[in-house]
Amino acid sequence: MPLRSRLARGSPPSLPAGPARVLETRATAELQRVLSIQGQLREIQQLATVHHLQPIVLKGGVAALGGTEPVSIDDLDVLVAGEQAGLLGRLLDERGYRPLSAESPAHLPARLAPNAVPVEVHFKIPDLDQTSELQAGARPFPGFPGLWRLGPADHLWHVLVHSVVTHPYRRGCLRDVVLASAAAGECSPADLESVAYRIAGHPQRNPLGAMLELAEAVGRGNAVPDRFRADAAANYLLRSRFSWLGRSRALVPSGNSVFVMLGGRSDRRAEWAQVLSSPKAPSPFRLLAALERRWPRLGRSSRRLLRTARLALLRPLAWHIAASARRLAKRFPRGSEPPDHTAAP
Numbered sequence: 001m002p003l004r005s006r007l008a009r010g011s012p013p014s015l016p017a018g019p020a021r022v023l024e025t026r027a028t029a030e031l032q033r034v035l036s037i038q039g040q041l042r043e044i045q046q047l048a049t050v051h052h053l054q055p056i057v058l059k060g061g062v063a064a065l066g067g068t069e070p071v072s073i074d075d076l077d078v079l080v081a082g083e084q085a086g087l088l089g090r091l092l093d094e095r096g097y098r099p100l101s102a103e104s105p106a107h108l109p110a111r112l113a114p115n116a117v118p119v120e121v122h123f124k125i126p127d128l129d130q131t132s133e134l135q136a137g138a139r140p141f142p143g144f145p146g147l148w149r150l151g152p153a154d155h156l157w158h159v160l161v162h163s164v165v166t167h168p169y170r171r172g173c174l175r176d177v178v179l180a181s182a183a184a185g186e187c188s189p190a191d192l193e194s195v196a197y198r199i200a201g202h203p204q205r206n207p208l209g210a211m212l213e214l215a216e217a218v219g220r221g222n223a224v225p226d227r228f229r230a231d232a233a234a235n236y237l238l239r240s241r242f243s244w245l246g247r248s249r250a251l252v253p254s255g256n257s258v259f260v261m262l263g264g265r266s267d268r269r270a271e272w273a274q275v276l277s278s279p280k281a282p283s284p285f286r287l288l289a290a291l292e293r294r295w296p297r298l299g300r301s302s303r304r305l306l307r308t309a310r311l312a313l314l315r316p317l318a319w320h321i322a323a324s325a326r327r328l329a330k331r332f333p334r335g336s337e338p339p340d341h342t343a344a345p
Contacts (some may be wrong), residue, residue, distance in 0.1 A: 030072035036117050037064045037076050041147065044078060044119075047091045048146040053084050056138050056148045059159055060120070063182055065144060075110060075118040081135055085123040092119060104105050105280035125158060127165045134158070153191035156183040156212075157198055164207045168259035168267065169235060171207055172214065172228025180215035203266035234258050234325035242321060253310065257318035262325065275307045 030327045041061060048055050057065060060073040079086050089108045093099075097111035100118055107122040124131045134154050141147040150158060150172075163176035170176050184192065199208045210227040217224035226232075238245065238255050260267045278300055283289045288306075292299030 031134075032068045033072055033117055034064050036115070037061060037073055040076055040116055040119065041065050041144070043095065044092075045144055045146045046090070047088065047095075051087065051091065053080060053088055053146075054138075054148050055080050055088060055146075056135065056150060057127075057141060058150070059162060060179060062155060065147075066141065066149075071179050073117060075120055077107075077120050078124055079122045079125065079131070079135065085121050089121050094122075102282065102284060117198050118340065128158065151191075152183070152186040152188070153194045156180065156187055156191070157195050159183045160195070160199075160208055160211055160215075163200075164211050165204055165270075168256060168263065169238075170233070171211060171231045171259065172226065173232075173235075175216055176235055177211070177215050180211060181219040184212065184215050185219045203270065204263070205263060229329040230262050230322075231259060231326045233328040234262060234321060237321055237325055237328070251314070254314040254318055256312060257311065258321045258325070261318050261322035271311070275311050276304060279303050283317075290322050 026322055037060075041057065041064070044055055047053065053068060056079040057075040058079055060071055061076050061078070064070040064073060078088070085108060089111065092111050092113075095113065097113045097116075097119065099109035100112040101110045103109045106124045106126045107120045108119050110118040112118045125134065128134065137151045137154055138148045139151060141149045149155065159176070159180050163170040163173070185196070195212065196209075199205050202208055214226065214228070228287065238258065245254055254273065257271065260271045279292075283292060283299075283303055288299060288303055291302060
């Protein structure tokens with residue numbers, strides 16, 4: 001919807017007809033998803049009121065329900081404490097939702113209903129250890145009794161961590177920058193100071209700080225150097241020249257490794273720590289899952305060994321893609337654009 005509003009204002013005025021049609025189609029799809037999520041949240045609101053639940057709406061759901069510029073959302077995330085998470089999952093199943101994926105260490109299996117957006121019912125938040133503190137600081141969602149949301153500082157912190165730490169391939173993505181900008185706009189100076197303090201103590205403080213700087217600049221309408229140009233180029237390469245990596249579940253982690261290589265030493269340490277840690281969820285591969293059920297210790301050790309071998313084998317490819325992304329970003333310095341090969345002679 002931010003995209004749609006800018007197209008309606010004629011920004012940019014010189015946009016050719018072809019790209020304008022592409023963006024208009026995308027804006028329509030975004031609008032449909034946002035309207036669907038608004039309806040689904042009202043459904044959850046009704047369930048929460050009847051069954052005395054306290055679902056906390058997370059990330060994009062906050063913007064979809066109460067923001068001035070909702071953004072496109074691929075799934076709807078709500079945080080529910082303890083056993084209430086399972087109850088909400090069962091209540092959604094009674095409304096026609098069906099499990100879509102396996103359960104994760106942080107949420108129930110994603111649930112999908114016809115003509116709806118998948119719903120993830122969280123009982124904890126990935127990469128945030130203080131979930132209970134976030135729940136304690138939640139507040140009622142204004143205008144939607146029965147729904148809750150995180151406090152402004154906690155909401156901004158979660159949005160930043162989600163787009164920088166949990167999903168490093170989303171660093172600098174415009175959709176996430178718009179969402180972080182809206183979250184920062186809700187914060188008081190004391191809230192922003194609190195978030196800056198958390199960033200300063202985080203191992204990945206540099207990309208977190210850069211993301212916040214970019215989000216605040218967008219909110220103020222100021223120009224700021226984009227420190228994620230290489231990340232954008234990496235996303236382009238992974239969706240074009242190296243799109244085959246996404247066709248195999250075993251190779252998908254190599255995409256994340258590309259952004260780890262574009263990051264700093266803390267990113268690489270975190271990647272190795274995750275690979276060497278004990279698995280927190282059953283393997284998606286049938287043979288390994290069966291091995292874990294029959295011989296749990298052997299199954300966990302086998303998974304760690306295979307993940308270590310995969311990372312070591314795919315690291316040269318990730319390094320190559322990251323190096324290519326850096327070269328591609330440098331080819332077009334700030335303020336310049338690639339030549340338009342589609343223009344008429």
